[in-house]
Amino acid sequence: MSTIYTHSDSNKRKTWMLLSGFFVFIIFVGYFFSYAMNSQWILYFAVGLSAVMSFVSYWWSDKIVLKMSNAKEIKFEDNKELYRLVENLCITAGLPVPKIYIINDDAPNAFATGRDPEHAVVAVTSGLLRKLERSELEGVIAHELSHIGNRDILIATVVTVLVGVVVLLADWFARWTFWGGGRRRDNDREGGQLQLIIMVAAIILAILAPIFAYMMQFAISRKREFAADADGALLTRYPEGLARALEKIASDPEPLEAANRATAHLYIASPFKGKKKKGFFARAFMTHPPVEERIAALVGANGVRPFTKKT
16 A cells, blocks of 8 residues: 555655656757757757856745745744744754745745755745644645755756756757758768758757656656655654645635746645646646645545554
């Protein structure tokens, strides 16, 4: 029977398998485009530029996200109960106490950011504090602390580098082809046919590569959510609290006004409300796993709740 323990280990393995596959995909795309364009420096420049952009994002993304979300830092005196809850979970997890921010929004949601546990931030909405019970709020905070402890921000930054490389290479190849970079003079007929085949294949790859790159990025993001659910449940020893919190957050009709496409993946559940689309491509581009699947993983197979608080 699948349990939260095996689920956590499984999703962590799948994350690293996806990352390894992503690296292989990057090497293949880079080599193919470089061969088609007969220029290695383009690949090196794309990697370098993406790395610089991601470096900036890694060091200052927390400030950017908090500013975009209109989050305000609070001190111990502002909300003693919330601070003590976070402190107690941090002691259990062996983590430094992060800075705590409040987003003045009626929709219940939360996210964690920061480049490492020593520079981490947990942000919760005012709606979350008002609508959840203590055990449910504890489950949400434990989930976000698990993201911090698992260094998910670092993984997200690495994936951003890889996606950036693919998108830049595909864009530059498209521009290079448009301006006639692919027209070579080749008197050898077989060589010309081979070059034509390579060019057609490279054009197809330039169209599909960014799509596959984003699909892999979202797949990794979903696996990290499953892993954080599992580790958060292990931290509180009470998975039902997190399961009920996810159910309340998903069923709440209030949209999160502070969220946008750039920050949506950070939240514990999708901040956008509306009819959920189904199908392979809809699921492939989801930033979060379906809440129903997350709850099922937390409560156990066939609705059985095999987890009890440990003394």
